[in-house]
Amino acid sequence: MIDNQRPTRLEVNCETGEVAEIELTAEEIADRAAAQAEFEAEQEAKAEEERAKATAKADLLAKLGITEDEAKLLLSCRYHQRTASKNRYSNQSAEWCA
Numbered sequence: 001m002i003d004n005q006r007p008t009r010l011e012v013n014c015e016t017g018e019v020a021e022i023e024l025t026a027e028e029i030a031d032r033a034a035a036q037a038e039f040e041a042e043q044e045a046k047a048e049e050e051r052a053k054a055t056a057k058a059d060l061l062a063k064l065g066i067t068e069d070e071a072k073l074l075l076s077c078r079y080h081q082r083t084a085s086k087n088r089y090s091n092q093s094a095e096w097c098a
Helices: 026-064 068-086
Strands: 008-012 019-023
Touching: 026 068
Parallel strands: none
Antiparallel strands: 008 019
16 A cells, blocks of 8 residues: 655754644645756766766776776876975885886
């Protein structure tokens, strides 16, 4: 059996502690439905963007002929080389990346 009751909201009077359960109006129900649809559209757009980024990344790695781990290693070495050369007080050497 499907419950045909209208959705409700709770209103709490903080001064008295009184709690009132109030049925939503048709306008409030429509607003909630619109907000839900907007949220779902935003989530789908974010998911599509993430899929596009992942595809572009995979395509680039395939084009370069390297794995994701190899790309991370290469980028990590480049970072260490730059920071070691800029920091004259550093005792770290970037030679291990060469």
